[in-house]
Amino acid sequence: MAEPSAGGAAVRAARRRAGVTLRQLAADLGVSIGTMSAIENDKVGLTVERLQQIAHCLGVPAGRLLEPQDRADADPAVPAPETGPGEWRTFAGLDLDPVLASAVEVLNETGYHGATMRVIATGADISVPGVYHHYPSKQHILVALLDLALRDLEWRVVAAGREVDDPVDRFALMVEALTLFHAERAELASLVLSEIRSVEEPNRGRLVAVQRRVRDALEEAASRAVRMGRFAVQDVRTTTRAITTMCLALPYWLPESAEADELGSAQLARRYSGLALDMMRLVPHRETSDFQLS
Template sequence: MAGRTGTETVPGAETPSTPSGAPQRLLSAAVEAFAEHGFHATTTRDIAGRAGMSPAALYIHYRTKEELLYHISRLGHERSVRILTEASARPGGAAERLSAAIGAFVRWHADRRATARVVQYELGALADEHATEIRGLRRRSSEILRAILAGGVAAGEFRIDDVRTTARAMLSLCVDVARWFDPAGPESSERLAARYADLALRMAGASR
């Protein structure tokens, strides 16, 4: 895993359903620990210590380490669905909606890279019931993007032979940003988002 990234609040912190206080501190500490060491190499003692709490206090709020991962993953994937839903509802044509969707998705993965790495790359550690729920949210994100692309094809804005594969490729490119993006590097998240939005339009064969 990448090195220490600094504490991030968990995704979706602006929503009423997101925990606050001690539960929020534990989620943020878990994001930091999982991003730095990976889920399996992280202990509950490490998470509690980062949150300034005792290990026993952690279990008051979360029964297991996996439950912490589940909450982080659920909030992150719900945020992904909101980003894509809001973009798909924008006025204008399919090109504007696709550009907005990819740009916002890339910026989230760059600006919240520690959270995004945990959300996207620790899925295998989830319990079966939780994994099923998260897969449903991931399918919903894919469906929203496919609908934007299919709408563009129907309107004559895009030239795509295989909408499903194109959507999968676009989402994969966005997700991978969390793995390598460096905020100290030469390119800002805003500029990267614009470049990826332009790349998505080219992949879609958007008329210029």
């Protein structure tokens, strides 16, 4: 009999990134929810055979479930418990303090290296010492903004994926959430894309880990659809990254697009979902999905 391996935290992290509930994974494996919970909490030994079964269900290499988990990967951010269905589509104004609100404008206009604390202070209508009282350096301001942006993005994508069981609809909703974020939070999204390289370690690694979790969640959702015969794409990873890049580019052309103004963010996001399904080579299903757009 194969020796059990401890990897509960890695299993839990991979399941969450895939947008799969504990109940769904337990059903796929043919075990009870209690057994699945015990596996994730290392209360039940994880045999090599079971490890391979879980990896297959989640669409990840079995070796990943044996890798040491840092805190960020083992406990990814998830929507708050009170988050209701569809709330990931709602974008209320961000409650930024005057310094951060000014920094968003300044950093997008001049870039991180061109920005100064004096210009940021002028935009915030406070003194330079007042800025330093709250933020010890320009680096702290940048990290605060990117942290806010990426956490906002992550919970929306995860929440969207958790709303449905069908793998095609799950992937489509996650793409919709990704698109909506880059349309509705265009200024913050632009900073993430252009300035994350300016973040110093260890914060850079932490923020990149959030980006990676979002990317992996999309890739694993697509892989699940491929295994179920719903997507016919050959190269899931490359196609998923192409779709992600398509969404990342929105902040650059959106402000000058008359067509985007006419459509609105919601309709644009649904069109992007349709494009993503086309790129994944959606296999027609007997029951028409809401996301099979003309």
